[in-house]
Amino acid sequence: MLISNERIVGGLPDLNAMVAQAETTDAPVETEDRESRRRRSRRDRNREPEPVQLTAEQEEAIRNLLIQLQDKDPAVRAKAAQGAAPLGAMAIPSLQPLLQHGDLKVRRAATDALANIVHHAARPGADREAEAVTGQLLAWVTSGTSLHSQIAAIRQLQYVGGDRAVPVLARVLLVEHPQMRQEALLSLERIPGRAATRALEQARRNKRIAEEFRPEIEQALQRRRETMKTVGIKERR
Amino acid sequence: MNQKSIKTSDAGEHKISRRGFLGKATAAAAATYAIPTLIPSGVLAANGQPGANDRLVMGYIGVGGMGTGHVREDDSTIGAICDVDENHLQRAAKRATKSTPFLTKDYRRILDRDDIDAVFVATPDHWHALQMVHACQAGKDVYTEKPTCKTVEEGQAMINAAKRYNRVVQVGAQGRSTAAGHVAATYVRNGQLGRVSRVEVWHPDNMGDGWGENQPPPDHLDWDMWLGPMRWREYNPAIAHFNFRWLMDSGGGFIRDRGNHALNIVSWAVGLDHKHPVSVEATGDPYVDSIYDAPKRMQARWEFKDPDVVVTWEQPGNKHGIEWGERFVGDKDTLLVSGGDGGCDTEQKAKQYTPPANGVHLQRSTNHRQNWIDCIKTREEPISNITALVNVVYMPILALISYRVGRKLQWDAANLQFVGDAEANRLLREPYRGTWSLG
Numbered sequence: 226m227l228i229s230n231e232r233i234v235g236g237l238p239d240l241n242a243m244v245a246q247a248e249t250t251d252a253p254v255e256t257e258d259r260e261s262r263r264r265r266s267r268r269d270r271n272r273e274p275e276p277v278q279l280t281a282e283q284e285e286a287i288r289n290l291l292i293q294l295q296d297k298d299p300a301v302r303a304k305a306a307q308g309a310a311p312l313g314a315m316a317i318p319s320l321q322p323l324l325q326h327g328d329l330k331v332r333r334a335a336t337d338a339l340a341n342i343v344h345h346a347a348r349p350g351a352d353r354e355a356e357a358v359t360g361q362l363l364a365w366v367t368s369g370t371s372l373h374s375q376i377a378a379i380r381q382l383q384y385v386g387g388d389r390a391v392p393v394l395a396r397v398l399l400v401e402h403p404q405m406r407q408e409a410l411l412s413l414e415r416i417p418g419r420a421a422t423r424a425l426e427q428a429r430r431n432k433r434i435a436e437e438f439r440p441e442i443e444q445a446l447q448r449r450r451e452t453m454k455t456v457g458i459k460e461r462r
Numbered sequence: 463m464n465q466k467s468i469k470t471s472d473a474g475e476h477k478i479s480r481r482g483f484l485g486k487a488t489a490a491a492a493a494t495y496a497i498p499t500l501i502p503s504g505v506l507a508a509n510g511q512p513g514a515n516d517r518l519v520m521g522y523i524g525v526g527g528m529g530t531g532h533v534r535e536d537d538s539t540i541g542a543i544c545d546v547d548e549n550h551l552q553r554a555a556k557r558a559t560k561s562t563p564f565l566t567k568d569y570r571r572i573l574d575r576d577d578i579d580a581v582f583v584a585t586p587d588h589w590h591a592l593q594m595v596h597a598c599q600a601g602k603d604v605y606t607e608k609p610t611c612k613t614v615e616e617g618q619a620m621i622n623a624a625k626r627y628n629r630v631v632q633v634g635a636q637g638r639s640t641a642a643g644h645v646a647a648t649y650v651r652n653g654q655l656g657r658v659s660r661v662e663v664w665h666p667d668n669m670g671d672g673w674g675e676n677q678p679p680p681d682h683l684d685w686d687m688w689l690g691p692m693r694w695r696e697y698n699p700a701i702a703h704f705n706f707r708w709l710m711d712s713g714g715g716f717i718r719d720r721g722n723h724a725l726n727i728v729s730w731a732v733g734l735d736h737k738h739p740v741s742v743e744a745t746g747d748p749y750v751d752s753i754y755d756a757p758k759r760m761q762a763r764w765e766f767k768d769p770d771v772v773v774t775w776e777q778p779g780n781k782h783g784i785e786w787g788e789r790f791v792g793d794k795d796t797l798l799v800s801g802g803d804g805g806c807d808t809e810q811k812a813k814q815y816t817p818p819a820n821g822v823h824l825q826r827s828t829n830h831r832q833n834w835i836d837c838i839k840t841r842e843e844p845i846s847n848i849t850a851l852v853n854v855v856y857m858p859i860l861a862l863i864s865y866r867v868g869r870k871l872q873w874d875a876a877n878l879q880f881v882g883d884a885e886a887n888r889l890l891r892e893p894y895r896g897t898w899s900l901g
Contacts, residue, residue, distance in 0.1 A: 299751030344867050347885035414893040444897040
């Protein structure tokens, strides 16, 4: 079901209504069971992103982005996705409903917009932007309203996520959904730093990891070690 | 343990342990196809190497559009054929009239066979490095199609594997085995243009459009093996077979596809086989209504030092009356080359040129396949050797990273890293799905 442009003109879209109207076929995956949620430190919870406070100009920019990403003209959608980069973390919450839109083409435009925001935020010298984007993506993973948005966030974390993303991704390794945990593993394999290495080592030994998945974790760890001898990932700290 | 005694180029004899890719029991249980009774040439030759008159026994991995053309009975025997598509497999098998090749959907069964001397790899891009490295580990010489690889990490693994296992590896960049490619490179390398400061490469837009439809794969296709190390995604006929080229996960567009051909000629002519660019900057336009996520068209610029030359890639193509090609710009003259693959051509002035005795005389090959087969027997380096062709494909690989992150990047060739760009450095490798590994 397409959400008409008219509905979201004149104010920020009602995100809940958009979600309700979308043809939701991708139920989210619970990434944290009750026990681990209880054990998760207060500090971790406190690092979840603050609600985004937008200026009128920012609201207008995001409103236009959402309209254009749903436009029937593919050129308009593509241009909007390309131009999303500078909007940064503040635009990410508004994109989430489009990730579960009934129209594949709209989902794709929103995914492209998200990717452009991430690459822009991950540029050298933009650590605070990267941190803000990471926070929004982690929120999608842990409280995502759809599987599409969770997987999209996990994929983007491979480019921008640092140590902060590691515990969340490590938890996703425990879920039963094969694609979702595999995406988390691919992202963990790519994220630099010892935290990711340690998380993979712990996951390999974790009895709660699905047995059929354990060899993939072991191989990811091995590949990561091999990579450090050549290119890309370097251990730090 | 089966061992092969091979002669290295620099250190005499060297023994390697062949890697067993699949357990014997597994292989026996799953070998549902005809088992040939071929005697590999390595058994016939006195020193464990193919003799000059021996017929090599070949394995063919990937026999779709490009791979089918490799399946020939000229001076070699068709020993084994692999494809994840049963239709491809059966079609290619009909090309064998003098042998009954072993047929399989899993290339590792070919690598485990002692009766196969060498293999052709003509699978989609995301398989090239993995299958080439595994073939080297199994003691097979390899002809691997272009583009050489997908990532810098893969490229380094390919160079290392060829060296460590002393394998003769030819990359299917046929331009170096054409008369036009040879004379053009000879002309430029002998200073006929003066100092070359710029090379322009151009090509038409990437192909394909539309969305296809995710659906269950057809019965004749093993989709999981088609994906192999690639991130899982549902089957979509808009991807497999030919159009995988327009997805970042399995291709990268023409810049890394035919660009591998065009930039191969550039590298040979300007002398960049052992050079890396110091910077790269690329921009592009995405497909606007399509499943594909590679750019529909790209502009890229690479800067080299020593020699100081700028190479550019431009889409769309059709410049100077040529659909795709290269223009070498020197301070005395220019030279046009059309194409860069097996059908490339160049200007008469280059064709008529004969270098002086003390000039630069480049290696000569008139038949790319035969050059590889000859080199298998002599253990010499083929004309499109793996080190040169990995360096060539680094150009589009780095450009695609620059496009992806949206900024100009500085490249540190000594450390194989971008300078001061952690995100771009993450893209120098691609994590593999499942348990696939270059190790």
